Amino acid sequence: MTTGAASAAMPQTERVYQVTDRQIARWRQLRSLVFLVILTVAIFQDEPRPGLTGRGLALLAGVVVGAAAWLAMTLRLGPRLQPWATGVCMATGIFMTAARPGGYGAAYTLAAVTMATASLPLIQAAIQTGVATAALIVTHALVGTPLESIVIWAGVMLVVLLLGTIRREREARAEQDKALAGEQARTAALAERARLAREIHDVLAHSLSALSVQLETAAALLERDRAADAAVIVDKAGRLARDGLTETRRAVSALRGDPVPLPELVAELAAGYRTDLDAPATFAVDGDPRELTPEAGLALFRGAQEALTNVRKHAPGSAVELRLEYLPEAVRLTVRNHGPAGPPTTGLSSGYGLTGLRERAELAGGTVEAGPCGGGWLVDVKMPA
Structure with a gap:
């Protein structure tokens, strides 16, 4: 690979990585929004339904606050807002569980745990997940949820945290591999440049420098009216030029890997x-x-x-x-x-x-x-x- 090709290949490789990361992020956002729509429709189809009076009003408020927090988590509006968004979404799930036992409210908490493990520092995500899991278990216990269901919800929270941690480590390794690939490409380009510089020096140093000396000598002889001697030198200069071309072809052949x-x-x-x-x-x-x-x-x-x-x-x-x-x-x-x-x-x-x-x-x-x-x-x- 030549220097120009190597230097041109590096930005192209980086652009491929950037486009791929952007596509993955957009797909995850779209998937999250689809889940939010499905959850919202399911909550409005379940009894009691959100409304404008009594418990329905409380459920409606929970749906609105939960949707807003869910959107803020998905769009990742900023590192300072992200912990608040995940925390509010977790709290919304606990509130909806208390307001409608056996409903779909706990899904808000589950989504918040998933987003926290993906976007927050690991320790902060673990603390939020632990607090949310404990609060959800207590809420389920207070509303009379069977013990088996409580254990299942606790296990689901733990699995989500573990899977999120594994995904973070995999993405971190992918970033390291991408950085290493870029560094290797840059190193290869620099090595190729150094190789070409050596070849150029060798050809120029042994051909053009000698040719210059011969021509200078011929010019000096012509000034002294020694045309015959100058002709001999010019003939040598021509042979040096031909040798230089041969050297150039040889250098190109070596760069191509010929023996x-x-x-x-x-x-x-x-x-x-x-x-x-x-x-x-x-x-x-x-x-x-x-x-x-x-x-x-x-x-x-x-x-x-x-x-x-x-x-x-x-x-x-x-x-x-x-x-x-x-x-x-x-x-x-x-x-x-x-x-x-x-x-x-x-x-x-x-x-x-x-x-x-x-x-x-x-x-x-x-x-x-x-x-x-x-x-x-x-x-x-x-x-x-």
């Missing part, structure tokens, strides 16, 4: 050093070559490329030895130069060369070491096989 023909590429680097500088450069392969992962193969190739770039810069013309060793559990590349001058203390070119090479190797599980060795410099890259 890297490591021995052939390192041999080409050694041959290019011999041709360009007219200096000795040997390359040897120990062990049986085998296919590596694209990351490991590219890290070894970039190590050889970076090392030769430093030799060209700090000890041009010195003898170079490249060795590729296929060990049982690792593949090792060493680049050693012998010359009067050596690279600086870092052992690698300035800028992102050392950082990028080490990052590349570490991401693939390998190591990079560089330092003075026998009057020259040694770069040692080891990758797991």
Whole structure:
């Protein structure tokens, strides 16, 4: 996945989660309102019915207050109002149970307990549920409800509290999973950006920088009327440009996950050093070559490329030895130069060369070491096989 695709995928994933959460919330609100309508119709169909006189007026007041509290709970008008809404709805259920024993009034309390476990802090929801359950049991006992019914109502309240707690934990885990998925997507995007930055640096550092030097040299020769020498330099610059295109295609191929023909590429680097500088450069392969992962193969190739770039810069013309060793559990590349001058203390070119090479190797599980060795410099890259 490219950087652009990764960065574009993250907001899209988050939008999918947001739409899904909104749909679930709306469905729950609609379901709650449907239950309220069914309960209200059932209460008006039961005897005695709510009315404008006597007990009917008390029942009508209970229906109105209960419906208002139910709506406030369902719409979740605010964290400060929510505890009051659930408390009033619980109290309405207890009142309706006392006003009409054996009716549907306790359903208000049951709905309030369900909403409290879903929307209130767990301790607060447990306290409200406990108080409401105790009050409902006492009310049932005072109006002469059979003991079996009282036990059933108490058990239903407890089950609702437990189910609500389980649902809260499941939703909390889902939120954590969503946050983790978003963080993983962001991490993957950053890693992909770093990978692309390393590839861009490697191609530009080893192609365009050398091309710039050649063109500057050609310009200086032309100013001195040395057209023949300038033509030779321009020819080299053209070859560097073609090599840069090849490097670009190779980098794109590696980004796509294609295997890297490591021995052939390192041999080409050694041959290019011999041709360009007219200096000795040997390359040897120990062990049986085998296919590596694209990351490991590219890290070894970039190590050889970076090392030769430093030799060209700090000890041009010195003898170079490249060795590729296929060990049982690792593949090792060493680049050693012998010359009067050596690279600086870092052992690698300035800028992102050392950082990028080490990052590349570490991401693939390998190591990079560089330092003075026998009057020259040694770069040692080891990758797991």
